Amino acid sequence: MNGAPESFWQWAVPALIVFGAAAALAGAAIWALRRARRSPRARAAAERERIEAGSALVRLDDAVAELDIEVELSGALYDGTAPATLRRARMTAQHARDEAFAEFQELGPDTHPDEVTRVSRRIRTRTDAATAAIAHARTEHADWMTANVTAAAQVQAAQERWAALRDQIGDPQPLLDDLAARFDAAEWADAARAATDARAGLAEAERLLRDAAERAADPTRSALASLTRAERMLRRTQTAARTLEENHRVVVDAAEAVAGELEAARAALRQATTVRDGLEPADAARLGGQMREIEVALTAAEEHALRRPTATVAAVARLRDRLDLALGDARTAQQRLRGARTALPGALAAARQAIAHAAPAVAQAGADARVRLAAAEQDLARARGADDPVAALDAARRALRDAEDASALADYDRLTRG
Incomplete structure (x- = not known):
């Protein structure tokens, strides 16, 4: 009778030891796996995937920008007789780009490396497909033009x-002289750069078009290369002209x-x-101290308001924030609402200024700057469309911060590229 319990324990104790050791080993393996997935090596690999996705996103964004102007030109030149291939490709590519921007923006420093890798690869797949679709649409459009439009007509x-x-x-x-x-000078520096780019672009496009005309008149030569470069220069010049107008x-x-x-x-x-x-x-003492500092900063900004209006509007927006x-x-809901109504116009203006300033540099920058600028543009649109002044003010302030971050990221890209 007493032998049965002893026999049970003789069997159970070794089994418990074996199973316990196995559970401990399994737990250790899981812990090691999770640690490895968050290790510096895993994070570095995930960051490489994110950078590759960002590069693909930049290529798609550039292709969409080129396609925007190409679609406009096609509609203006051929009175709607050209096939709709370019327009369809643009709509598809814009949708893919916007979704990719949103996903890329969510990849922060706290995102798990596995998630970074998964999302980055999905972004690359989508953006590469959209870029390929644009290339295919351009080929079809070029074939149509070859069949229906002579080089001389182009x-x-x-x-x-x-x-x-x-x-x-x-x-x-004269416009620059008036601004000066x-x-x-800092107020209209962006406008001056845009004017310089527009002048240079017109001159270069004129030279390329003369060369294309000479080649088109000679059956033994091709005008395609010169015409393509001229088209690209016209697009850049048009962008510079828009930048000049917006900054003014x-x-x-x-x-x-x-x-x-x-x-x-x-x-x-x-x-x-x-x-x-x-x-x-x-x-009250704490708030009073803050108010005195804000009053001093406001007075300092006011001294240069006439000569530096955009800088002053931006400074006032930050002080209101x-x-x-x-x-x-400490305020009542009514006071917050009244304050938001009076702060909103300045916040909108400051965000618009920051976006206009950031846009030219961001167009030459990497994905991080572009994503941040896209977020600023989206927040500005939300602010303009919001019915609630408090929500609109919050969105406008986010737009301002995102645009300033985009400028800083673009500057960093420029410096690191040398």
């Missing part, structure tokens, strides 16, 4: 576009708005004084 059409673009740009010097007379508009609009933004900021400080008076002494953070939950 050159003539390009020359007409060049002339129209030249007339559209005109002489930007009214504002500091940004500076002039800021000059008209800056006085109102300064007054609205001072009104917000007066309202904050009312809030401060109702707080506990310690909280700082004041809102200092006030925290």
